[in-house]
Amino acid sequence: MxxxxxxxxxxxxxxxxxxxxxxxxxxxxxxxxxxxxxxxxxxxxxxxxxxxxxxxxxxxxxxxxxxxxxxxxxxxxxxxxxxxxxxxxxxxxxxxxxxxxxxxxxxxxxxxxxxxxxxxxxxxxxxxxxxxxxxxxxxxxxxxxxxxxSGFKKWVEERGGKQAVQLKRLIRYIKAWASQQGKNMPKGVALTTLMANGFVPHFRDDLSLLYTLRNVYDNLEEDFCCEMPVVPFDDLLERMYEHRYSFLNKLESLINNLEKATHARLGNDKAKALIKGHFGKYFPK
Missing domain, CATH: 3.30.460.90 (Beta Polymerase; domain 2)
Incomplete structure (x- = not known):
């Protein structure tokens, strides 16, 4: 693995x-x-x-x-x-x-x-x-x-707790992934909120990302919405509703390949090749 x-x-x-x-x-x-x-x-x-x-x-x-x-x-x-x-x-x-x-x-x-x-x-x-x-x-x-x-920034850091630095890295990873997907992706504030709500700390970023994204996917599959955690408490995914299936399919593909990369019997080179397409040119070969 x-x-x-x-x-x-x-x-x-x-x-x-x-x-x-x-x-x-x-x-x-x-x-x-x-x-x-x-x-x-x-x-x-x-x-x-x-x-x-x-x-x-x-x-x-x-x-x-x-x-x-x-x-x-x-x-x-x-x-x-x-x-x-x-x-x-x-x-x-x-x-x-x-x-x-x-x-x-x-x-x-x-x-x-x-x-x-x-x-x-x-x-x-x-x-x-x-x-x-x-x-x-x-x-x-x-x-x-x-x-x-300022309340939103405080909320994100409180969600991360002692692992807030790791949470911020995970937010950057998913924003890079969204940039790679092109149009009809959630805005940064929505991605940040989704990741903070689903955050699972781990001493390895690859596994923390996998477990967090599983939570994000499960939450959205149950109810495709993302409430802003501070005023005005609006739904940050409202404009995404008609694109929800496309977004969830892309997210599921990322999760599946992260699962294979970290749990299948693959060497690091094959594992990186499996997920590099999701994250683009800045991810190492």
């Missing part, structure tokens, strides 16, 4: 954002802060705090099979500047029109998106926090939604 633990650790490192791109991301982050501060100061609008969030903050960001990545930043106003949600979005969009090396910002429903020529995009979401006894509110084109971005 093959032991692919070290191969998965190699894979985890291979999924890291290259240092050159990471430097560009940090430069983009600094520029976004600068443009927002300058523009809002000119408009006499309170200057918000810019915080990292999503996979960047959680430590589960990956380079995709096309060597791209996406980053989430939160723009948080405290106290509430008393503007309508679309108005605050428009202020942030207008503040970012002069950002270099990117396309013009797109005003999406829940964020302002910037596409960069270097192969990444940044989503800037806008929040207001009225007071510490009220939930944070997320700006959308249609108004405000209750939200809790």
């Amino acid at each position: 093959a032991n692919l633990h070290e191969d998965f650790l190699f894979f985890n490192n291979a999924l890291n954002i290259p240092s050159s791109k990471l430097t560009q991301l940090k430069t983009s982050e600094a520029n976004i802060k600068r443009y927002i501060k300058s523009y809002l100061t000119e408009k006499k609008v309170p200057v918000p705090t810019l915080i990292r969030q999503g996979s960047f903050a959680l430590g589960t960001i990956i380079r995709t099979k096309t060597d791209t990545c996406d980053i989430d930043f939160g723009v948080r106003f405290f106290p509430d500047p008393q503007f309508a949600a679309p108005t605050l979005q428009k202020y942030i969009r207008d503040a970012l029109t002069k950002v270099s090396n990117s396309t013009l910002p797109k005003h999406k429903d829940k964020c302002i998106r910037l596409h960069y020529k270097a192969g990444y995009h940044i989503d800037v979401t806008i929040y207001v926090h009225t007071n510490f006894n009220e939930p944070i509110r997320l700006a959308t084109k249609n108004g405000w939604l209750d939200s809790n971005p």
Whole structure:
């Protein structure tokens, strides 16, 4: 029986954002802060705090099979500047029109998106926090939604407990697998939630991944939904419902080959060849 633990650790490192791109991301982050501060100061609008969030903050960001990545930043106003949600979005969009090396910002429903020529995009979401006894509110084109971005990060880390670092590696593996599958895959936040809910720690990553994915599959086969564990508690798989059978079939194929790779009488080379097609070019040969 093959032991692919070290191969998965190699894979985890291979999924890291290259240092050159990471430097560009940090430069983009600094520029976004600068443009927002300058523009809002000119408009006499309170200057918000810019915080990292999503996979960047959680430590589960990956380079995709096309060597791209996406980053989430939160723009948080405290106290509430008393503007309508679309108005605050428009202020942030207008503040970012002069950002270099990117396309013009797109005003999406829940964020302002910037596409960069270097192969990444940044989503800037806008929040207001009225007071510490009220939930944070997320700006959308249609108004405000209750939200809790920092609460989600805390929830994931609590689910992992003492093995939170391993859970984050497993999340990166399944995100890389989803990237390899193409369209009609769950978003990163859904994959993260599924893996955290099904997490089975083990001293070997290959077996932890196998046992966790079995739980994920069984849970989804029983009820194809994934509730956001913090407000707004929405179903993160709602848009996936019509693609559920395709997704479950692909997931089952991955589980079956992980089972063979780790439990059949195969050498490491044959075991790696069996599952490399699921994970793509960054998985070792």
